[in-house]
Amino acid sequence: MCGLVIFVLLGARPLSTDDAYVDRGKFELEFGYEFKEHICEFSLKPGITERLDFAIALPYLIKPQQEIGIAGICIKYSLLDEGSKIASISVSFGSELGADKYALNGVMSKK
Numbered sequence: 001m002c003g004l005v006i007f008v009l010l011g012a013r014p015l016s017t018d019d020a021y022v023d024r025g026k027f028e029l030e031f032g033y034e035f036k037e038h039i040c041e042f043s044l045k046p047g048i049t050e051r052l053d054f055a056i057a058l059p060y061l062i063k064p065q066q067e068i069g070i071a072g073i074c075i076k077y078s079l080l081d082e083g084s085k086i087a088s089i090s091v092s093f094g095s096e097l098g099a100d101k102y103a104l105n106g107v108m109s110k111k
Contacts, residue, residue: 023047038063051078070096086110 030043040062045055053076059069074094081088087110095102 024049037061039069051081052076070099072096 024047026047028043028045028047030041030045032041032043033039034041038061039059041057041059043055043057045053048054053074055074055076057072057074059072061067061069072094074092076090076092079089079091080086087108090107092105092107093102094105
């Protein structure tokens with residue numbers, strides 16, 4: 001008897017999970033495609049300060065019908081940056097516009 005085990009790992013795009021750091025006065029543009037739901041998403045993130053990012057995401061639904069989805073926003077703040085001895089620590093808050101759902105994330109990373 002032979003068995004097959006398949007592991008599927010799903011990773012979120014970095015809109016609300018990466019470190020809060022885009023150079024002040026510069027922009028980060030992201031494009032993603034979700035194959036399961038057939039959604040294209042464009043995200044724009046301007047660097048507001050050295051520690052604060054604001055992002056807006058606009059999804060475009062391809063199937064079953066073509067339409068623009070509900071926009072999402074995310075605000076990230078870096079509590080500790082890469083220069084700290086502990087780690088880089090960021091928190092983020094995200095929500096779909098007009099929805100009563102939201103997400104609160106904490107991110108810790110170290111090179």
